[in-house]
Amino acid sequence: MWEYTDKVQQHFLFPKNVGEIENPSGTGNVGSLACGDALKLTFKLDDNEVITDAKFKTFGCASAIASSSVLTEMIIGMTLEEASKVTNEDIADRLGGLPKEKMHCSVMGREALEAAIADYRGLKLPMAEGEVVCECFGVTDLEVIRAIKESNLHSVEEITNFTKAGGGCGKCLDRLRDILVETSHQGISLKNLAEKTKPRMTTLQKIKKIEEALEREIRPGLRKDGGDIELVDVDGDFVFVSLRGACTSCVKSQTTIKEYVEKKLRELVLDTLIVEESK
């Protein structure tokens, strides 16, 4: 049994701001069903870029739900500038602390907020640009380095607690150790690392490769079940698709998109792609 603070229990049992804002100013989607937790954060801004409303939908454990709930409470009334400075430590502190194995729940809150702000500003997420270190949970080296620096991490176990990296098959544990040593000894700046990573594809290249992958690898499987899929748009790493035929009424369509289409596209095209259903 986890030792949750009263504040965590309150926010878990009686969460604030559950739901989804219609026509939000920004939306942040992080996590997945496969990972065991996921958060969709939406917010609304007024003309002065002050957050007037924020809502969340979370799949996950008590601390994931509590972190999401407290996050919405924190950012309502903040300017976008203020909100962009909220850290995962701030979220955990507001909850009176989280068990160390659950710190990744607060990190997920911060990531969703960043994603929502990036969405509003029409920017790409800087952290997704790195190289994926942990295949199981899709964590990049930049995310790991950031967690090490911001939360002052000293062990691989702590990296796992904060980012989930290394918590699955364990194949990346050596790499995490290397990153930990490099980061604490040389203090490489995040910017340098971002520049060092491999060059990105242009949008046109992406679209071409995605279309190819859909036709060759994905459509045949869906058609067998009477369904189909169409590419609607590509924006940065976001790939918008529309399901057709039997897929539209299938209860598993969300799973199909995330666990099948997204996985395939990450494997065949680019490992940072995020596939969304276009309605």
Add this chain to the structure above:
Amino acid sequence: MMTHNDAVYMDNNATTRIAPEVLEAMLPYLHDYYGNPSSMHRFGGQVGAAISQARKQVADLLGAEPEEIIFTSCGTESDSTAILSALQSFPEKRHVVTTRVEHPAVKNLCENLDRLTGHKHRLTRLMVDAEGCLDLQKYEESLAEDTAIVSVMWANNETGVIFPVVEMARMAKERGILFHTDAVQAVGKIPINLSETDIDFLSISGHKLHGPKGIGVLYVRRGTPFMPFLVGGHQERGRRGGTENVASIIGLGRACEFVAANMADENSRVKKMRDKLEAGLLSSIPHSMLNGHKTDRLPNTANISFEYVEGEAILLHMDQYNICASSGSACTSGSLEPSHVLRAMGVPFTAAHGSIRYSLSVYNTEDEIDFVLEKMPSIIAGLREMSPFWKAEV
């Protein structure tokens, strides 16, 4: 603290309530009869006689002989003793057969044999199908010249699925291979008669059958080569050193009588309550599914997945109503991945994270079943409302 009278306790595969008659049998050996059974005087000697009686009670439940019973500290010790003994007895054989769904007591031991023994081993981990069942043909194919021991659980702790260990032991015996079964979940819940089997080693844990914690049994068939794990005094005829945990041994003996007397009730009334709970949950909660084979299963266990919600969150909401159960979700285990058993069965992630195990005992009542059936739908619906993967039209 929450008392057992408040708890709607449906987590009996984790541990069970110590039966009042078991505790009563133990107390004199904590209060008054503190003598050492190895002593020469009558004060100690009478304790030795009580241990002999407990040994017979255990043997009777298993259809074994008293001298085939070794008392240990827990199921884990029994498992380690059996497997390491077989490897020591046959140093030229370096192959072990087990399954993907064993309890960590066997799983983690088998996966670390090289490090623990300093010798290289070959490990076969048998797959299970979507219902959690083994393929006997694959099993037969895995048995080899250099197989030292097979270790397959009698019943799975998470799903309750029962494995055909009697037949598997026969197949091992035909090839001169030793057979161990971790039976901590099966003993006391389904009838077992070891005299009619070829099983060489069998592990029991006291607290899974209404006995105390900290006591276990390893059954070793007469004639099976054996090397002790704990080396020390002559206790347990030199097969397990260390002064006897007297009160717990007495308690375990009494617990074996208790479960034997309740065996019919477990397989009729308890099973009926389990079936009612299972059918009720599956029909009242959409997108829920049973994990594990429908019939080849312990009478007390129901493992059900509720899609699009996460197990820890479900359990903590159940806890608000004092309902006690377990989950195979990642978050409850402290690891980041869901149960190895459900993953081996290929249960999709959408469902594995939201799995709940209800495990009953003879102490459960019909009223408790009704209470759980009344509370679960709103708990699941409330969490689904909050889930980004759940849509009203689903």
